Amino acid sequence: MTSELITDIGELSTFAGHEDRRANAALVIENGRIAWIGDAEHPPVADVRTSVGGRAVLPGWVDSHSHLVFAGDRSAEFEARMAGTKYAAGGISTTVNATRAATDAQLESNLRALRDEARAQGTTFLETKTGYGLDVDTERRSAEIASRGADVVTFLGAHLVPEGISARDYLDLVTGPMLAAVTPWVSFIDVFCERGAFDVEQAREVLLAGRAAGLGLRVHGNQLGQGGGVALAVELGAASVDHCNYLTPADLDALAGSDTVATVLPACDLSTREPLAPARALLDAGVTVAIATNCNPGTSYTTSMQFCIATAVLQMHLTVEEAVRAATRGGARALGRDSGADAVGSLRVGGRADLQVLDAPSISHIAYRPGVPLTAATWLLGQRLPPAVTRAARAAF
Ligand SMILES: N=CN[C@@H](CCC(=O)O)C(=O)O
Ligand SMILES: [Zn+2]
Structure with missing residues (x-):
């Protein structure tokens, strides 16, 4: 199964209960789950490397x-x-x-x-x-x-x-x-x-x-x-x-x-x-x-x-x-889904890889740039959603 390293993260927000926002972090996705979170300078080997170019990463x-x-x-x-x-x-x-x-x-x-x-x-x-x-x-x-x-x-x-x-x-x-x-x-x-x-x-x-x-x-x-x-x-x-x-x-x-x-x-x-x-x-x-x-x-x-x-x-x-x-x-x-194997809404090792990348260096831009749609990419259970899927609602005419 392919593993994917997400790196060059400007700010990683995990909401897992400790170090909720951190700099210089990277993460690895494997089998739809987060396999590793740690220091961007010492990542494990992965099949694919995706640089997000200094953008913020957070849960979906x-x-x-x-x-x-x-x-x-x-x-x-x-x-x-x-x-x-x-x-x-x-x-x-x-x-x-x-x-x-x-x-x-x-x-x-x-x-x-x-x-x-x-x-x-x-x-x-x-x-x-x-x-x-x-x-x-x-x-x-x-x-x-x-x-x-x-x-x-x-x-x-x-x-x-x-x-x-x-x-x-x-x-x-x-x-x-x-x-x-x-x-x-x-x-x-x-x-x-x-x-x-x-x-x-x-x-x-x-x-x-x-x-x-x-x-x-x-x-x-x-x-x-x-x-x-x-x-x-x-x-x-x-x-x-x-x-x-x-x-x-x-x-x-x-x-x-x-x-x-x-x-x-x-x-x-x-x-x-x-x-x-x-x-x-x-x-x-x-x-x-x-x-x-x-x-x-x-x-x-x-x-x-x-x-x-x-x-x-x-x-x-x-x-x-x-x-x-x-x-x-x-x-x-x-929704009763904040803990256990099926938890959502946080990024933690072993948890679901449901995450998004913002076209911004930190989550503060969500309020700092109100009204601007900032989500640049989304992963759902470890799969990056293709732009064609995310634009489907607007294409149907
Ligand atoms: N308040 C009750 N139900 C919906 C609104 C329903 C409607 O007006 O269609 C709500 O959450 O706001
Ligand atoms: Zn309602």
Whole structure:
């Protein structure tokens, strides 16, 4: 099996827990894994030598929150919002109607185009959710399609109570036949615990049914106002609670004393004109923070982790290193994948060779040069992605 030495690295960021950023380093990839990390002056013998010419090398992004199984467009809703209309959960139904009407091939092609767009920008590990079907058949096919394009799939049948059914009957469906239909394809269950979606008791019922089916738990919480989503996530030991825009001091304390990751979604905060999530306060309280895109057609139509990181630095007051860690190791933690043989989001000997090279000497350029796409090359499980694959989304016309 061919081994590849990556050398002339300007700055190596590993996020493996020690020497997170180092100069004069090199690494060797073999069999899809990192075989060696060390001093560039004393590398082991390798079959192939790749010089990155002083550029920065770091883990690929772990985007731990997206909604990529959908059809249709909500740019008119976005324009209205930019003109002053407030975001409300009800907008989800526009995408539900378009998604139900789409064929499997259309949904899969959209998902793959967005996944490739993300990869071209350095994302090597991606979670995505169902949640625009909201009937048994469309949720099942959404989950199956998602499993062919994403690394982790989350069941979000509890996104909104669709038209034509009572909340009680819909909860019975979500926690019964719908859950049974998606279970082969998903590893987490999620619920939108918010005004206009599901209240705390309804959310608890959904999460407990998911847990009984063997799924991990996640919560969309405290996005549009203070509520019980964060407290419920902590109470039930959810892997993450996502959004976290409106936190009380008690929410902060609860998160700080827990293993639940707070996932912040900076692009969504800007696109919905909600206050930015208090990522600085969360980190200061000792909470593990993840940064993700929340790519979806309603509230955050971007696959750019770099945009999210730059926003977290420039507007949420994270340091560059904190933000990049949150977008790699933090995302991995939110997905339960930050340790063990299948760990992602860090570069360590024996771990997956999922990495990217920036067209910049250090990670600081991600925020220092905001809006500039800096990923120059990406390796996924040790294989360098060909430019043709990463440009596929744009070539298809
Ligand atoms: N908040 C709930 N769900 C999505 C948005 C859904 C939509 O408006 O389409 C989110 O994470 O922002
Ligand atoms: Zn979301």
